[in-house]
Amino acid sequence: MKDPDILAKLRDYLDAGDPNALRDYAESVHPADLADSLEDFSPDDASRVFESLSPQFCAEVLGLLDPDLQVPVVLRLSDVRLAENITNMFSDDRVDLLQRLPEERQQSVLRLLAKAEREDIIKLGSYEEGTAGAIMTSDYAVLKPELTARHALDKLRLEAPDKETIYYTYVVDQQRRLLGSVSLRDLILANPEKRVEAIMRRDPIRANVADDQENVARTMAKYDVLALPVTNGNDSLVGIITFDDVHDVIEEEASEDFHRMGSIAEGFGPSASELSGFKIADLYYLFLKRVPWLLALVFVNIFSGAGIAFFEDTIQSAVSLVIFLPLLIGSGGNAGSQAATLMVRALATGEVHLRDWFKLLGREVIIALAIGLCMGLAVSMIGIFRVGPDVTVVVAISMVTIVLMGSLMGMSLPFLLTRLQLDPATASAPLIASLADIAGILIYFGIATWYLGLQAGM
Secondary structure (H helix, E strand, O other): OOOHHHHHHHHHHHHHOOHHHHHHHHOOOOHHHHHHHHOOOOHHHHHHHHHHOOHHHHHHHHHHOOHHHHHHHHHOOOHHHHHHHHHHOOHHHHHHHHHHOOHHHHHHHHOOOOHHHHHHHHHHHOOOOOEHHHHOEOOOOEEOOOOEHHHHHHHHHHHHHHOOOOOEEEEEOOOOEEEEEEEHHHHHHOOOOOEHHHHOEEOOOOEEOOOEHHHHHHHHHHHOOOEEEEEOOOOEEEEEEEHHHHHHHHHHHHHHHHHHHOOOOOOOOOOOHHHOOOOOOOHHHHHHHHHHHHHHHHHHHHHHHHHHHHOHHHHHHOHHHHHHHHHHHHHHHHHHHHHHHHHHHHHHHOOOOHHHHHHHHHHHHHHHHHHHHHHHHHHHHHHHHHOOHHHHHHHHHHHHHHHHHHHHHHHHHHHHHHHOOOOHHHOOHHHHHHHHHHHHHHHHHHHHHHHHHHHHHO
């Protein structure tokens, strides 16, 4: 939540036109609060604030700034000033920033950077999007196994200002192969003359540069680590992934899953993270995101109309059946959407796997039958007074069957999509609802045709 006092004081200092006073106040504010407050400023005013900051503090705020404002702000800075800021940013943050800039501006800024920094940016930027390599940082500390705890702490004390974290340090050999990890706590508590190789934890949990970033996030959550080392095919340490990077990944993946659950198409316009909230100004791209699935579902729902037309004679013989049609097919869609949501979440977090389908199927049958019976009883109490016993029996039997069908469909579709190596989140609520509508109509009028025909023949 933005602090109105910070916003008011920043505007006062901007209006006063005193860059020194502006810098002194801005740098007294926590970087995260300053970045949050600047989102309410125009790019021109925000860039004036950045111009007044020291390169070190400016770099920290830039790394926290919303991407929607970050690019317009840095485009207003000179190449020299931007290069100074990028030099002071953590390696993963500066790669992300540069990749958002136009190609021409990237090249002009890169030419002003030191060779080592330029090569590091190019290397980190070469990893495929969505992999561990694309989100890792090269700002990590390493130790040699022969160092003593005393010398290791001395080394870390000197390197700490330039590293993203020193809570975990990684032990490598001459070829930079990962041997182990040692925590700062273990180094502090160890005998000062004890060698690092005697303190370290061998064969630490690690990721490969080609691993999917979502799997990396799950690994870090499972083992409850603040940082994860990343190695290449030769088992050489090439970077680390910290908790803040994983937090961004989890948020982005959750946004993508929610959008898929809402049948918002991927591959058109802005990314899922850019669609969060109400940040989209381009209505055209928002239209492209939403229309493909909805158009597809229009044609799917044609089968619902075909089902009703097929049972036209049954409907004419008992028009009161139509009263309960929206209730029944809506209940099937709701039950299916509930089951799909729970199963997509369980598959995404690793709580269940493909091999668990049969076991979960039996459980879902029991739960869905219990829910269906409760809903069937509830609708019977209405139907008996409204349409008589014959139609009430049809409605009650249909309710149990449709809820069971919808629940099993909602539970099974995520497994099927996972089996086909598709994202289970595409078993979205609109898709489940449309399929449940078709099946519900067929079940309802099929049962009505059978039962009412049976009653008529008695």
